[in-house]
Amino acid sequence: MAGRGELTDAAWERIEPLLPRVDGRGRPWRDQRQVVNGVLWRLRTGAPWRDLPERYGPWQTVYERFARWEADGTWAKLLEHVQGAMTRWAGWSGPSLSTPRSTAPISTPPVPAKGGHARGGDELEDPGRSQTRQALGRSRGGLTTKVHLAVDGRGLPLSIVLTPDNVNDATAFGQVLDGIRVPRVGTGRPRRTPTRVLGDKAYSSRAIRHLLRRRGIAVTIPERRDQTANRRRRGRLGGRPPAFDADVYRERNVVERCFARLKQFRAIATRFDKLADRYRAGVVLASLILWLRETSP
Template sequence: MRRHELSDAEWELVQPLLPRPTMERPRLDDRTVLNGIIWKFRTGVAWRDVPERYGSWATLHTRFRRWASDGTFERMLRAAQAKADAAGSIDWLVSVDSTVVRAHQHAAGARKKGAPDQALGRSRGGLTSKIHLVVDGFGRPLAFVVTAGNINDCTQLTTVMDAIRVPRIGPGRPRIRPDHLLGDKGYSSKAIRTWLRQRRITHTIPERADQVANRQRGGRKGGRPPVFDKQLYKQRNVVERCFNRLKQWRGLATRYDKTAMSYRAAVTLASLLMWA
């Protein structure tokens, strides 16, 4: 096994989840292809620069695009989460946050007319994307959403929370509701607290300074401050550590993909290996 390649244990997990070929003609081994795809995003090189030991770069790119569009990577991630849930190894004290990813100039230029949103936004630093992420208590990704970099965090909390869907091995509905949510001040709003309360999700989110001042200015009518556990809030650092691990993949730390579908698939693949 070379650096950046799948171990035998990781391959045993993902092999049954890959789609079977429909044509009988010889094709490049799936493990070789997947190793080449991982190597490309780990190092951040262009597709044409992937070493020849992984086969033709065009084959790697075609297989990656096919697996990204048909949901193969998403199914593999859900299966890994389901296996962990069956073993009782998911900590449902979840944390939410976002990180900004600089987009390389090669990420621009996708077809715009009639095409879906490519999750690129212009800010002071140029084109950026943003990953909104929910992790379990061990810092493993449960769900994420990719948006343009100029999208506010609080507008995506309900979207990323609704994306949590851990299937059961055997009968039963997928689990979609965590036990508790940790978030920073960017998620402190009355609308978010109400949304979480309606779904019976307890939360630890600090108030912003302006919200504290407004509440105190109202006196008794300002209401009581929300419950905040400082010791519990310290565990929110797991989401920051998860971002650090994701950005060890140079192809994720800087976005080179023109389409949001390809970039999401790469983030899904990196998340899968955290569970595997």
């Protein structure tokens, strides 16, 4: 019987075949499920790796497995597999917004960063040069990280991008949109184009609207006040106001609800990892858990 926060039997059956196999050389690997549950315990509690309970095995083993699977893309592959298993994903093949499941709401909240939970070798080399590379930016609250997230209409993560907090949200929009890649079961290209994109005023720019128009994606993003005032000041030269449907925009709340669910994992709500790749791997794993919970029979 699975403990609190651990993988259920149904969830384990779905991901176990996709985990790396032991090649038979060297020492035998510790039980895979035990290790994954150990990673989930740390993700849920936000505790230092050294405080991992003994029932999950040596903390060094659990951490090294977590880091290895981040480096070889195992966590990302698991998430893509579970996303692709949703063969009846309504809306992606339709030309209209008949169902919100094809929308891609986007949002970007800052996450405070705390140091001290990484293993040896994870320390930042030179704070002056490497903070940007590690997605750390200084704001009023200190060093923080922005998590740019695109979700589907049910609030399940599709794309994850990290930037320092002092980076403008709109500059990461292209990366977030390009990160939407849901494999199909069988043959065929991955699903990469939602029917509509919903975003807040931080993503209101001509470049973003032109990008979505070129890709044939409907857009629901409110115009900022300064943009509205500037357009009216220019008169006819300012052009028409962008189309905006307030009723459709209400569906953007699913991305905020997704962040609320992700922040139930304390290691996501507060960044303890000094390396951006480690922190992002935690967000990917937490997203995988959300997908498994949603799609469990």
